[in-house]
Each structure stands twice: as C-alpha cells, then as structure tokens.
Amino acid sequence: MTDTLLRPAFSGVITALVTPFKNGEVDYDAFAVHIERQIAAGVHGLVPVGTTGETSTLTVEEHKQVVRFCVEKAAGRVKVIAxxxxxxxxxxIELAxxxxxxxxxxxxVVAPYYNKPSQEGLYQHFKAINDAVQIPVLLYNVPGRTVVDMSNDTVxxxxxxxxxxxIKDATGDLERISYMRTEIEGNFSYISGDDPTLLGxxxxxxxxxISVTSNVAPEAMVALYTAGHQGAFETARQWQDKLIRLHKVLFADSSPSPTKYALSRLGIxxxxxxxPITPCSAAVRPMVDEAMTRAGLELA
Incomplete structure (x- = not known):
C-alpha cells in the first residue's frame, strides 16, 4: 500500500505550456510573458515541449532551446518537467x-507512439531511460494519441x-488510480492529464x-486544485462549473489551436x-470566447 505520510515529488497545477510562434519561428518574447503569467498565478510547475507545446513539429534543436529557455526563465521558482x-x-534518452x-x-516521457510496442517493449523503453539518465521520470499514458495503453501492471x-x-494519466479512467495506489509503494506522483476529471x-x-486549461485560466485552475486538495469539494465544484466548458472547448478543434486562439484573445x-495543425476554426472561436467569459476572463 502507498505510504500516505510520504509527499509526492510532483503535485498541484502543472501547466502543459504552448510554444508561441510568430512568422514561423518560436516567439521567445511571448513565451517569457506566458511563463511569468503562469508563475504569478501560482501554478506549481511547467511542462515545456509536451503535446500542447507542439513538440512533434519542433526540430530537435528547437525542442532543446525551448526547454533551456523555460528552465532559465523559471529560475527555480517552480518545477520544470521537460x-x-x-x-x-x-x-x-538524448532529450532526457x-x-x-x-x-x-x-x-x-510519453509512451512510444506509432510503433505499437508490447507491454514488455514499453517496460524496456522506460527502463533504458531510467538506466541512462539520473533524472526523475514521469510516465505519460495517453492511448488516444499513442495507440498503445500502458497497463496498470506495467506502471x-x-x-x-x-x-x-x-505518471501523467490521460486515460480519463478514474478506476486506474485506485488500482495503482494499492500496488505501488512509496511517494509515487499520480498526476491527471485530463482537466475535466481533475476533481474526481x-x-x-x-x-x-498537467493542465491545458491553466494556459488560459491559471488562477482558476489553482483555486480548483487547492479546494479539492483541501477536501473543500463544494468550493471545488463551483470552480469546476465555471471551467467545465473551457476544459472541453479547448479540444473542440485540433489541440492546441483553440488554446492558442484563447491566448491571442488575452493578448499573450x-x-x-x-x-499539420491549422488555426482554430471560425466555428469554434465563438465557443472559446463564450467559455472564457464564463470562466471570468476578460478578452482583449
């Protein structure tokens, strides 16, 4: 059984940062503004070059520079999970x-996509990273994108x-965490990768x-987490009610295009x-605007 007296290494609201672009290049000025806004809002960590950071369309050198820039700008104020x-x-291994x-x-580290490895292949992939680099590793299970599901037994x-x-669990299956908590010893960090089910x-x-929504509404996400973490679930539900449409509409078009549209409406x-991602469609934009307004955000 998990020792509940031990504190997990990672917890709270950890923003899966977008990577701002301008004229085809990474916009580091906007990225700096975005990072500062997140830290000022009280988030507990930052994830550069994840799925929301469009890592799949960055070159390896861009990927490395974005990580370096984020670490430098965070300057130890919050944790950076690259x-x-x-x-x-x-x-x-090279990126780690x-x-x-x-x-x-x-x-x-996301489960390898496209190759469709076996559970043994998944284990050996992560073991190779574990053995090669002395840095904490969070597993990332998102079968909707990778077409492979890391089983509870493998985790x-x-x-x-x-x-x-x-683990960042983006399966949306709330039963999994109960199983893992009964099988894993020590202070393992259980991090949701699914904003709508964070409360549960x-x-x-x-x-x-690890939140997409906190790119847009970091203060509200911190308030939701804080209430839920403290067991004040009535308050947490109130925040969830304000945010639920935003949680969903940020995936109404190919991510992260709705999130970047929302950030453009905030002037960030x-x-x-x-x-192959295209800008947020004209049909989705008013939905994003409405969800942002319901969440209490002022549009530029």
Missing amino acids: GAGSNNTSEA QHAKAVGADAVL ARLAKLPNIVG YLAHGGHGV CTDEVRL
Whole structure:
C-alpha cells in the first residue's frame, strides 16, 4: 500500500505550456510573458515541449532551446518537467540527458507512439531511460494519441525503478488510480492529464494535473486544485462549473489551436500553429470566447 505520510515529488497545477510562434519561428518574447503569467498565478510547475507545446513539429534543436529557455526563465521558482518523449528510445534518452544538463527538475516521457510496442517493449523503453539518465521520470499514458495503453501492471512494475517517480494519466479512467495506489509503494506522483476529471482524480487520491486549461485560466485552475486538495469539494465544484466548458472547448478543434486562439484573445501570443495543425476554426472561436467569459476572463 502507498505510504500516505510520504509527499509526492510532483503535485498541484502543472501547466502543459504552448510554444508561441510568430512568422514561423518560436516567439521567445511571448513565451517569457506566458511563463511569468503562469508563475504569478501560482501554478506549481511547467511542462515545456509536451503535446500542447507542439513538440512533434519542433526540430530537435528547437525542442532543446525551448526547454533551456523555460528552465532559465523559471529560475527555480517552480518545477520544470521537460517533455522528452519519442518513439525512438535513443532520442528520448538524448532529450532526457539534455533536460538534465540544463537543469530541468524532471522529464515527462510519453509512451512510444506509432510503433505499437508490447507491454514488455514499453517496460524496456522506460527502463533504458531510467538506466541512462539520473533524472526523475514521469510516465505519460495517453492511448488516444499513442495507440498503445500502458497497463496498470506495467506502471506498477516501472514504479520499482529508482528514477520513475510518477505518471501523467490521460486515460480519463478514474478506476486506474485506485488500482495503482494499492500496488505501488512509496511517494509515487499520480498526476491527471485530463482537466475535466481533475476533481474526481483528486477524490480518488490524485496529486494534481498537467493542465491545458491553466494556459488560459491559471488562477482558476489553482483555486480548483487547492479546494479539492483541501477536501473543500463544494468550493471545488463551483470552480469546476465555471471551467467545465473551457476544459472541453479547448479540444473542440485540433489541440492546441483553440488554446492558442484563447491566448491571442488575452493578448499573450499569436494563434499561430504549425502544420499539420491549422488555426482554430471560425466555428469554434465563438465557443472559446463564450467559455472564457464564463470562466471570468476578460478578452482583449
């Protein structure tokens, strides 16, 4: 059984940062503004170059520079968990080594996509990273994108490795955490990767969320988490009610295009994305505007 007296290494609202673009290049000025807004709002961590950061369309050098920039701007004020996923194990190791070299606190490593590895293949992939780099690793299970589901048994097996410290669970299946909590010893971090189910995830013993919504409404997400973490579920439900439409509409078009559109409405960055993602559609934009207004945000 999990020792509830131990504190997890990672918890709270951890923003899956967008990567701002301008005229086809990474817009580091906008990225700096975005990072500062997140920290000022009280988020507990930042994830550069995850799915929401469009890592799949960044070059390796861009990926590394975005991580370095985020670490430098955060300057130890919040934890930085660098995306280091790849369907090529050696490349994932390279990205994890770079994250460690520039001072990231941990890496977030998605299950290898497209190759469709077996459970043994998944285990060996993460074990190779664990063995190669002395940096905390959060597993990332998102079968809707990777077409492979990391089983609970595989997660429990991986949790025995010294550098595997937690999981971002983006399955939306709230039963999983109860199983994992009964099978995994120690202070393993259970992090939701699904904003709409964060409230339920906390009730099941989760420690936080790697959030898309907090790009847009960081203060409200911190308030939701804080209430849920403290067991004030009536207050947490009130925040959830304000945010639920925003949680959903940010995926009404290919992510992160609605999130970038929302940030453009706040004057933070352009809505530019990279192909094969296209800008948020005209049909979805008013839905985003309405959800932002319901969440109490003032549009530029």
